Amino acid sequence: MFRILVSDAISEEGLTPLRKSEQMEIVQKKVSEAEAELHQFDALLVRSATKVTEELLSKMTNLKIIGRAGVGVDNIDVEAATKRGIVVINAPNGNTISAAEHTFAMMAALVRHIPQAHISVKSREWNRSAFVGTELQGKHLGIIGFGRIGSEVAKRARAFGMTVHVYDPFLTKERAEKLGVSIHTLDEVLACSDIITVHTPLTKETKGLLGEKNLAKTKKGVYLINCARGGIIDEQALIPFLQNGHVAGVALDVFEQEPPGDHPLLKFDNVIVTPHLGASTVEAQLNVATQVAEEILQFFEGKPVTSSINLPALSKDVYDKIQAFYHLAKKMGMIASQYMNIPVQELSVTYAGTVADLETTYITRSLLAGFLRPRVASTVNEVNATMIAKERGITYGEKFSDETHGYANCISLTVHGENKTFTIKGSHIPNYGDRIVHFDGFAIDFAPEGHLLYIQHQDRPGMIGKVGNVLGEHQVNIATMQVGRQEAGGKAIMLLSLDKPIDDAVTQKLTEIEDIDAVKRLEV
Numbered sequence: 001m002f003r004i005l006v007s008d009a010i011s012e013e014g015l016t017p018l019r020k021s022e023q024m025e026i027v028q029k030k031v032s033e034a035e036a037e038l039h040q041f042d043a044l045l046v047r048s049a050t051k052v053t054e055e056l057l058s059k060m061t062n063l064k065i066i067g068r069a070g071v072g073v074d075n076i077d078v079e080a081a082t083k084r085g086i087v088v089i090n091a092p093n094g095n096t097i098s099a100a101e102h103t104f105a106m107m108a109a110l111v112r113h114i115p116q117a118h119i120s121v122k123s124r125e126w127n128r129s130a131f132v133g134t135e136l137q138g139k140h141l142g143i144i145g146f147g148r149i150g151s152e153v154a155k156r157a158r159a160f161g162m163t164v165h166v167y168d169p170f171l172t173k174e175r176a177e178k179l180g181v182s183i184h185t186l187d188e189v190l191a192c193s194d195i196i197t198v199h200t201p202l203t204k205e206t207k208g209l210l211g212e213k214n215l216a217k218t219k220k221g222v223y224l225i226n227c228a229r230g231g232i233i234d235e236q237a238l239i240p241f242l243q244n245g246h247v248a249g250v251a252l253d254v255f256e257q258e259p260p261g262d263h264p265l266l267k268f269d270n271v272i273v274t275p276h277l278g279a280s281t282v283e284a285q286l287n288v289a290t291q292v293a294e295e296i297l298q299f300f301e302g303k304p305v306t307s308s309i310n311l312p313a314l315s316k317d318v319y320d321k322i323q324a325f326y327h328l329a330k331k332m333g334m335i336a337s338q339y340m341n342i343p344v345q346e347l348s349v350t351y352a353g354t355v356a357d358l359e360t361t362y363i364t365r366s367l368l369a370g371f372l373r374p375r376v377a378s379t380v381n382e383v384n385a386t387m388i389a390k391e392r393g394i395t396y397g398e399k400f401s402d403e404t405h406g407y408a409n410c411i412s413l414t415v416h417g418e419n420k421t422f423t424i425k426g427s428h429i430p431n432y433g434d435r436i437v438h439f440d441g442f443a444i445d446f447a448p449e450g451h452l453l454y455i456q457h458q459d460r461p462g463m464i465g466k467v468g469n470v471l472g473e474h475q476v477n478i479a480t481m482q483v484g485r486q487e488a489g490g491k492a493i494m495l496l497s498l499d500k501p502i503d504d505a506v507t508q509k510l511t512e513i514e515d516i517d518a519v520k521r522l523e524v
């Protein structure tokens with residue numbers, strides 16, 4: 001049974017996929033009300049109200065996944081979650097249309113003074129001349145950030161007869177042409193637009209993007225809209241531009257601090273505001289809740305999640321193709337790590353044959369996680385493996401080759417330690433399973449399963465019997481045994497898989513056998 005804490009107001013209907021599963025238990029409580037049981041939850045489902053901080057994560061010791069029913073994850077410390085190996089997912093497009101429509105509603109309300117006129121009529125006034133607006137048709141709309149929402153706003157603006165100018169450093173010419181907008185520099189957009197709307201995420205680059213310097217580059221009488229994230233338009237910097245009439249009006253759905261409290265901007269009649277309502281529609285809330293609920297369910301069923309912030313995205317199709325290699329790579333990483341039980345600096349992975357055409361990033365992450373697992377006390381998985389490797393000064397790289405050693409596919413891992421290098425190669429054979437086909441210079445063929453025992457010895461008659469006797473004396477059954485040697489009478493190895501793990505005493509006994517040079521237990 002997996003316990004899911006739903007700590008914000010999430011669409012009830014959207015939770016249906018989770019409620020239908022007998023494996024899921026949903027608890028709807030604010031974090032502050034769940035203090036005593038925080039360590040029990042496997043998943044956390046939030047909107048933007050819950051602040052998922054490092055401190056909260058340190059209390060949620062069993063947490064495996066955080067679902068954000070929405071786009072922005074700025075209320076989640078993604079880095080802290082990643083460090084702990086917690087997957088963070090969002091619902092990137094479930095509320096796009098609602099946010100675009102809200103932006104458009106704000107734009108219309110702004111240029112036609114609808115909120116101000118509404119207040120006036122409700123106060124029993126009838127002052128038509130005070131609320132003369134401007135048309136949208138024929139106006140120049142500047143869109144900063146042309147992703148999902150920005151482009152939906154553009155479509156609506158074009159339908160209203162507006163000319164759309166876009167600034168987005170990551171926008172291609174082809175996409176701009178397809179959507180009938182022109183690409184400009186930021187300065188050009190600032191200079192030519194009658195209305196400017198921002199649709200970027202809040203990042204180091206976009207924080208204060210419309211600050212004093214850039215506001216001064218806008219047209220006198222410009223209207224500004226922020227339905228993205230508070231802080232993209234610098235709230236303090238706006239004040240003098242509103243006071244001197246350079247900015248004709250501002251529409252804000254988002255604020256640097258939410259709620260904004262007694263903010264000086266709220267005193268301006270030409271600043272219209274909503275309390276972060278961009279995604280607040282029945283449709284958007286159902287979409288985002290359903291999307292994250294389905295993803296959380298997939299996650300606990302061991303299937304891939306497609307909208308993770310801290311893992312490479314994988315479609316079901318791709319996942320099905322890489323799954324076998326993903327498991328093989330993890331086992332190879334674990335074996336290599338235990339065999340090379342010394343500090344290592346570098347892992348080099350080479351993919352050959354059919355596996356080389358797949359999404360290898362994910363396979364490499366799995367291999368890294370397997371390698372780090374025997375060395376790291378905390379949780380290590382595909383989410384945090386690259387981060388932990390970096391922290392420990394282990395570099396890794398991927399290569400591709402045609403050399404499959406006669407197999408349809410081959411993954412080769414070389415581990416570089418201080419004075420030692422080790423190579424292991426593995427292949428996945430459909431309907432047969434995983435095989436290790438090369439081990440530290442020896443051609444071999446064994447299944448990386450269960451309790452493995454590696455023995456390095458001199459190639460002498462009777463070695464297998466001696467090893468078998470020691471294990472037999474200790475009631476340890478041998479499931480499989482593979483031997484390999486470089487030349488007759490030279491260095492040789494045995495790889496055994498045992499029905500149960502052996503302890504230090506048995507390992508010691510094996511080491512004492514004449515002509516045995518090394519014994520290592522390897523768990524996968």
Ligand SMILES: NC(=O)c1ccc[n+]([C@@H]2O[C@H](COP(=O)([O-])OP(=O)(O)OC[C@H]3O[C@@H](n4cnc5c(N)ncnc54)[C@H](O)[C@@H]3O)[C@@H](O)[C@H]2O)c1
Pocket residue numbers: 071072073092095096099144145146147148149150167168169170171199200201202203205206227228229253254276277278279280
């Ligand atoms: N008000 C709401 O309720 C609400 C609802 C949904 C989304 N949002 C917010 O709206 C914003 C846009 O969401 P989206 O789904 O369209 O995101 P998106 O990722 O699809 O688009 C963001 C775009 O911004 C561009 N960008 C990034 N840095 C930029 C920069 N420095 N200058 C110019 N462009 C830059 C990116 O290239 C991208 O095209 C986000 O901040 C999101 O959190 C708000």
Ligand SMILES: O=C(O)CC[C@@H](O)C(=O)O
Pocket residue numbers: 047048069070071072073095276278279280
């Ligand atoms: O949950 C909300 O209503 C906010 C949604 C919005 O800001 C988002 O980033 O998706």
